[in-house]
Amino acid sequence: MIHPILQRRSVIAVILLTLITGGIYGIYWIYVTTRDLNEFTGDYCIKPGWTLLFGLLTCGLYMFYWWYKINDLVMAAQKKAQRPFRSDNKLLFIVLRIFGLAVINMAIVQSDLNDIYYNFTPAKTPANQIEDDDEWSDY
Structure with a gap:
């Protein structure tokens, strides 16, 4: 079962659309x-809105911080989905960003x-579980 918030995106499409649109898709x-x-x-x-604003106001310097912090969110999502951590990519993201290769970061995060x-299956909560407390319905 896929979480309603989550949306799958093709890694190849993310890379190509970012390159074709000159980075506009990357902002989206x-x-x-x-x-x-x-x-x-x-x-x-x-x-998300502040990220775009600060990225613009700092001429992209804020995005170094964003790449650092987005890794924490990805790892938290992996933990919530009970998926193994692939790796902590903070340093890799910063280095690739320095060399202008943030599109590779995008591919790693999207993957x-x-x-x-x-692979996400939500944990059962009491609201999702069917409880039969009515003993009379069995007769």
Whole structure:
């Protein structure tokens, strides 16, 4: 069962659309990925709108911080979905960002998210469980 908040995106499409649109799709991807991870994990440490604003105001310097923090959200999502941590990619994300290869970061994050999306089964809560407390219905 796929979580209603989560949406699968093709890793190849994310890369190609970002390159073809000159990074405009990358901006959209950052916004929706941040929003989806916030909703899924319940951790609102990064606001998608503020991320775009601060990225613009700091001429992209804020995005180093975003790549650092988005890794924490991905790892929290992996924990919630009971998926194994692939690795802590904070340093890798920063290094690739320094060399202008953030599109590779996007591919890594999207691949991790697709793994979560395909394999997430929500834990049963009392509201999801059917309890038969009525002894008279058995007769």
